[in-house]
Amino acid sequence: MQLNPLSATQRGMPASWLISYLRDHGIDRAEICRAVDVDETSLISNSGIMRTPLYLQVFNWASKRLENAVLGVDIAESINEREFGILGHLVLNGSSLRESFKFLERYHCIFSPDFEYKFTYEGGRAQCHYAEADIPGADSTQDINFGLSLITRAIRERAGQSWKPIRVCFTYPQPDDASRHSKHFGDMICFDQAINLLEYEDEVVDIPSTNADANLLPILLAQANKLLDEQQIKTDIVKQVRLQVTTSIGYRPVTSETTARRLNMSVRQLQRQLEARHTSFRQIKDETLVRIAKDALASSELSITEIAMKLSYSETSAFDRMFKKKVGVSPLQYRKQNTL
Numbered sequence: 001m002q003l004n005p006l007s008a009t010q011r012g013m014p015a016s017w018l019i020s021y022l023r024d025h026g027i028d029r030a031e032i033c034r035a036v037d038v039d040e041t042s043l044i045s046n047s048g049i050m051r052t053p054l055y056l057q058v059f060n061w062a063s064k065r066l067e068n069a070v071l072g073v074d075i076a077e078s079i080n081e082r083e084f085g086i087l088g089h090l091v092l093n094g095s096s097l098r099e100s101f102k103f104l105e106r107y108h109c110i111f112s113p114d115f116e117y118k119f120t121y122e123g124g125r126a127q128c129h130y131a132e133a134d135i136p137g138a139d140s141t142q143d144i145n146f147g148l149s150l151i152t153r154a155i156r157e158r159a160g161q162s163w164k165p166i167r168v169c170f171t172y173p174q175p176d177d178a179s180r181h182s183k184h185f186g187d188m189i190c191f192d193q194a195i196n197l198l199e200y201e202d203e204v205v206d207i208p209s210t211n212a213d214a215n216l217l218p219i220l221l222a223q224a225n226k227l228l229d230e231q232q233i234k235t236d237i238v239k240q241v242r243l244q245v246t247t248s249i250g251y252r253p254v255t256s257e258t259t260a261r262r263l264n265m266s267v268r269q270l271q272r273q274l275e276a277r278h279t280s281f282r283q284i285k286d287e288t289l290v291r292i293a294k295d296a297l298a299s300s301e302l303s304i305t306e307i308a309m310k311l312s313y314s315e316t317s318a319f320d321r322m323f324k325k326k327v328g329v330s331p332l333q334y335r336k337q338n339t340l
Contacts, residue, residue, distance in 0.1 A: 013112045015050035015058075017083045019043075021075050022062055035061050047244075047262035052114045052133045059142040070180045072145030076153055085247050086227065087111040090220050093212045097158055098205040101128070101151075107224045115147065125166065126202040129195055132171070141172045144196050151198055152185065158207040165200045169193035215300040222295045223249070237263075237273045238284060245288040253312055256281040290326045293319075297331055298338040304331045 022032065033040050036057050043058075044050045050058070063071040081088035087107055094100030101119045108117050114133040119126065130147040132140035148168065156163050164186035174191035175181070181189050223246050244262055248254040259281065260270040274280050289311050296307045308319035323331050 012045075012049045012051045013055040013114065014048045014084070015044060015055050016048035017079055018050075018055070018059060018062075018075070021078070025066060027062065027065060032058055032061075035065070045262070045264060047264075052112075053135055053138060056133070056135065056138045056140055056143060059146075060139045063142050069175055069177065070145055070184065072142035072147075073149045073180070073184050076146050076149030079150075084111055086220060086224055089216075090224060091154070093217045093220060094209060095212050095214070095217075096206050096208055097154060100154065100209075101205065103221075103224075107228060110224060110227050115143070117147075117151075121202050121205075124202055126200055126205055128198040128200075130198075132196065139172075144170060144172060148196060148198050149184070155200065155204050158209070159204045163204070165198050167197070167199040169195060169197040171196050215302050218299045219292065219296050222299070223292060237270075238277055238279060241270075241274070241281060241284045242288050245285050246292070249292060249311060254285065286322060286326055290323060293323060293331065294327075294334065294338075297335040304335075307331070 019029065019032075023029075029040055029043060033043055036043075036054065038054065043054070059072070063069060068074060081092055084091075087104070087110055090103040090107060091100045094103055101117075105117050105119055108115065116131040118129040118131070120129070121127075128148070128151045130144065130151075132143055132147070148170075152165065155165075165188075166186075167188040167190070168181075168185045169190045171193055172191065178189065178191075227243060227246060240263055241259055244259045245254050248258075256267050256270060260267045263270065265273075270281065274284070293307055293311060296302055296310075297304075300307075302310070304319075305316045308316045311319065313319040313322075320330055323334070327334060329337070
């Protein structure tokens with residue numbers, strides 16, 4: 001199967017999880033910067049984005065520094081999916097692995113547009129294809145290990161820890177010692193292949209999830225679809241602010257200060273740019289929260305208190321006042337008018 005070619009961009013990879021893992025294993029930012037010859041302000045942005053070529057360089061340097069040829073595997077085994085923002089929440093809330101993998105394939109570009117997952121099903125077997133960023137001369141070994149191990153881990157969490165794939169293919173050359181690969185992935189491993197591939201019985205993807213939140217999923221999908229639509233027009237500062245507000249929902253508080261920091265500008269610069277477009281951070285934030293609240297009120301069974309909490313309101317009354325001011329009716333009235 002031919003995958004659509006991917007082009008490396010400066011958009012990069014959210015990599016706070018990698019920096020955190022290295023810090024926990026005794027490697028601070030200063031040492032990383034010395035090793036890859038960048039200053040600390042250029043290593044990773046305030047929003048956690050690392051340029052893709054630098055991300056691959058850091059990942060593979062860390063593998064050598066820690067003398068761990070399968071560092072990507074070990075990180076994938078220990079990482080919390082919620083560190084991947086809305087993409088991680090979507091995967092966690094799929095009703096089955098088939099649905100979670102469908103979300104991963106469709107929405108991965110929100111997490112990083114430089115990498116790609118594809119899933120196919122035929123004859124009782126399933127295949128996961130992982131396309132790394134197309135950067136001439138770059139070593140993607142650890143990222144490939146990480147990408148395929150995340151899928152392996154997801155299946156083991158449903159099928160049992162003894163589960164192993166039928167076949168695994170890697171595009172990178174065979175290492176001197178592949179015993180760790182065999183221990184993790186099984187004995188059917190091929191290196192120097194045209195594609196990165198994980199093949200397994202398709203029956204495992206239909207094992208139902210016991211932790212999925214059916215009420216939360218429609219809200220996540222609505223926001224993911226909006227983010228997907230906006231993927232190509234992120235240069236618009238209003239859409240960038242809306243993106244920051246949306247992806248912070250239920251995860252971390254969002255203020256003009258944190259938003260400006262993630263966009264690599266001062267609060268005053270952010271205010272000036274928004275004023276030039278006849279809007280403000282508060283207006284965009286409230287409009288975005290109202291849009292999300294409307295979706296939740298109309299399509300979920302979450303209580304109004306639960307919706308307010310997910311939108312970072314400490315008191316339901318404050319949420320009620322904001323909603324009524326923007327919409328003209330209370331959240332309860334809106335729900336009654338927009339549900340069957």
